[in-house]
Amino acid sequence: MTATVTMRVEEPLDLQSSLTSGQCFRWRVDADGRWTGVLSGNIVRLERARVGLRVASAPAPPDETAHALQTYFRIGDDLRAVQRRIAWDNNVRAGIDEYPGMRILRQEPWETLAAFILSSTSNMVRISRTVELLATTFGERLTLDDAVRHAFPDAARLAEAGEARLRELGCGFRAPYLAQAAEAVAEGRLALDALREASYDDALAALTALHGVGEKIADCAMLFSLEKPQAFPADRWVLKVLREWYGLPANAKYATAREWAWQRFGADAGYANQYLFWRIRQSTRPLRSIGSL
DNA sequence: TAATAACCTCGCAA
């Protein structure tokens, strides 16, 4: 029997909405509500406990992983305070009411950038499948009890694989984009970790310099991994919401949406975006087994 | 500058 620790969580935290709302692509849930994923080279299993989360992991011990999870779930964010600041917006408030424990995640920059490069004109099921295939093909094998997962390969490994191989693995026209991003990171031309300290504008410029990374993908990387809470990834669904519910002109450009969001929500724009996005996504399609692949 | 097509792949069908 694997050792577990129970980490106390005072902040609101709902695993279902936090782990399936399109920020991340590698968590799976079983029939008993146990979530399995990969976090910085460790296979991790999570389960809701009375006062928090029961955590198992390998090879890192669960107490170490519990610490990493505080970072991953941004437990340092006072989510209730964020919600109080933006709930005056009726649509945002509806999202808060439906998903009160949905958190913005603080993920690893390279995996996040890679995943969102793959997200272009795709969908969550396919993104998940491709990310998983890259991991099983190139990543280190990890086991926890009878569960087997693989670490997401680092940039050097994907750069070595090259465009043609990535195409074979189903990346499609995104293969050269991913290969070039991997080269840039592997060669140190793009220092993703440094972008955590950089300004929004500097990070945006560095990311969009990559072929295949426009403003939307850059915003996803910035919000979900680079400490830019004001990032407002306006995808087709959010843009649709802004036009239909808020009267933004049909031809509004991306920058218009961003300015609108900043004026309205300021540094909380990222959270507001997540509530709007997930609410419209959930209402627009039938419930599907996203977490179970 | 502003619109439009092209790009891989594949599950599903307004």
Place this chain on the structure above:
DNA sequence: ATTGCGAGGTTAT
């Protein structure tokens, strides 16, 4: 069964 469409964008024309 088979074909065509569109999916959490970006780039080239």
